[in-house]
Structure formats: C-alpha cells, structure tokens
Amino acid sequence: MAVLEFTKPLQDRFLELTKEWKSKTRHLSNVAQISLVFPYQMIIGMGPSVVPLILKELEKEPDHWFWALEAITGENPVTGIEAGDVEASAKAWIRWGKQNGFTPK
Amino acid sequence: MNLRDLFPRLTDENCEITSPRTIKYNCIAWTAGAMDRWWQPGVHWPVNSSRNDHGIGNLVEAFLALGYEECENGTLEDGFEKVAFYGSGMMYTHAARQISDGRWTSKLGQLEDIVHATVDALSGGDYGEVLQYMRREIAERV
Numbered sequence: 570m571a572v573l574e575f576t577k578p579l580q581d582r583f584l585e586l587t588k589e590w591k592s593k594t595r596h597l598s599n600v601a602q603i604s605l606v607f608p609y610q611m612i613i614g615m616g617p618s619v620v621p622l623i624l625k626e627l628e629k630e631p632d633h634w635f636w637a638l639e640a641i642t643g644e645n646p647v648t649g650i651e652a653g654d655v656e657a658s659a660k661a662w663i664r665w666g667k668q669n670g671f672t673p674k
Numbered sequence: 675m676n677l678r679d680l681f682p683r684l685t686d687e688n689c690e691i692t693s694p695r696t697i698k699y700n701c702i703a704w705t706a707g708a709m710d711r712w713w714q715p716g717v718h719w720p721v722n723s724s725r726n727d728h729g730i731g732n733l734v735e736a737f738l739a740l741g742y743e744e745c746e747n748g749t750l751e752d753g754f755e756k757v758a759f760y761g762s763g764m765m766y767t768h769a770a771r772q773i774s775d776g777r778w779t780s781k782l783g784q785l786e787d788i789v790h791a792t793v794d795a796l797s798g799g800d801y802g803e804v805l806q807y808m809r810r811e812i813a814e815r816v
Contacts, residue, residue, distance in 0.1 A: 594783070595783055595784055595785055596677075596680045596681075596782045596783040596784075596785050596800065597767070597783045597800060598700035598701040598702060598767070598768060598769075598781070598783050599714075599728055599765060599766060599767055599768075600712075600714050600717075600728075601726075601728040601765065602728075602762075602765065602767060602800070603783075631697055632697065632784075652717045652718050653711035653712050653713065653714060653717050653718025654710070654711055654712075655697050655698065655712050656697075656698070
C-alpha cells in the first residue's frame with residue numbers, strides 16, 4: 570500500500586491549504602459548495618492529525634470547519650440550540666477538543 | 675481579493691456595499707429576513723430536511739414554508755416582495771431579495787451585504803444563474 574508522504578511539515582501544508590480554501594470560499598453560502606473544494610477535501614484526507622490544527626484555527630477565527638471535523642472524527646458535539654450559530658458551534662468543538670485531549674485543557 | 679475579482683459583472687455603478695463582513699448569517703438567512711444564524715439544510719432550516727439535500731428544490735420548499743409562492747420573473751410587482759435563487763447544476767448557490775425600488779439585496783457568503791441593480795450582476799462564476807423566482811404578498815402596514 571502506498572504511503573502518502575508530505576513534502577512539507579504537516580502544519581505548513583495545513584496552513585497553505587487553509588489559506589487557499591478560505592480565499593476560494595469566503596463569498597459562498599452553501600456549506601456543501603464550501604466543503605467540496607479541493608483544498609478542504611485535502612485537509613479532510615490528512616486525517617486525525619490535523620484535528621488539533623483545525624481546533625486552533627477555530628479559536629482564532631470561527632469558520633466552516635464543522636463538516637471536516639465531523640468527517641474526520643465521526644463526532645458532532647453541536648447541540649440543537651447551537652446549530653446554525655457559527656460562533657457557538659466553534660465553541661462547542663473547542664470544548665470537545667479539550668475534553669477529548671486534542672487541545673490542552 | 676475584492677468583490678469585482680469574484681463577480682466580474684459587478685461594477686461601481688451597479689453595486690453598493692451596505693454592511694460590514696460577518697459570518698453570523700448567510701444569503702439564505704438574509705433573504706428570509708434573519709441575521710442571527712447561518713441557514714443550512716438539516717442544521718438550521720425552516721422545514722425538516724436532510725443535511726445532504728442542497729438542491730434548489732429544498733430551498734423552494736423552505737420559502738414555501740415562509741409564505742412565498744413560485745413566480746415567473748423578477749419584475750417589480752406592486753404589493754409583492756420577490757426573491758431569486760441562483761444555482762449551479764441542481765445545487766443552490768445563492769439567494770437575493772428584491773427591495774422596494776426594484777434593485778436586489780444580497781449577503782455574499784461571509785463577506786458583506788450589497789445592493790445590486792440586477793440579478794445578473796451576480797450571475798456567472800461560482801453562483802451560476804438564477805434558476806427560480808418566488809414572491810410573497812407584502813403585509814399591509816396598519
């Protein structure tokens with residue numbers, strides 16, 4: 570089985586893809602359209618090792634990372650009252666990350 | 675990147691920015707008159723819906739529930755407010771609402787709200803084309 574090797578450190582690659590994703594999707598409203606662009610799919614393909622990096626990004630700036638986080642982890646900590654509230658959803662994921670050891674408490 | 679890079683048909687003459695940027699709400703919420711949520715099927719949506727249904731039909735269902743009916747075009751009509759839904763393929767991409775002078779107001783993703791002279795000003799590119807118009811009677815003010 571082929572092993573994917575990153576030519577750059579994980580964090581650099583993640584930040585590069587994040588920048589590209591944000592520049593291509595800031596004007597979009599449909600989360601499916603936002604999530605189906607290539608850099609976002611590449612980030613999902615990087616797997617659980619990017620979860621701490623995504624959570625760190627969410628702490629800096631709320632954005633539509635929820636699809637990627639759910640796809641990678643199989644979890645969804647956003648409650649009904651928080652659904653659709655991007656800032657509250659970001660906080661729910663940050664809290665989940667702390668509870669599950671992805672970020673320092 | 676400025677708006678004209680994203681929407682080649684926008685010009686200084688046919689577009690006016692009317693709000694600061696925010697991720698709090700999107701074009702669907704704005705078109706429905708809400709500014710507190712990002713409206714998304716199966717997450718925050720006026721009707722029960724699968725999270726995976728991003729089709730133009732699901733958007734029409736949502737606005738039927740808000741009292742709109744399908745109509746033929748975006749011509750200004752006395753007594754009605756109109757909305758326009760853009761799509762690419764079968765996926766909805768954007769919604770805009772007509773204002774009283776016949777122009778349109780749009781929220782551009784997590785960027786600003788704008789007023790644009792015609793629906794065509796945002797057509798082409800990532801938004802595709804207008805696929806559906808709907809209208810709702812304007813309630814008389816007492």
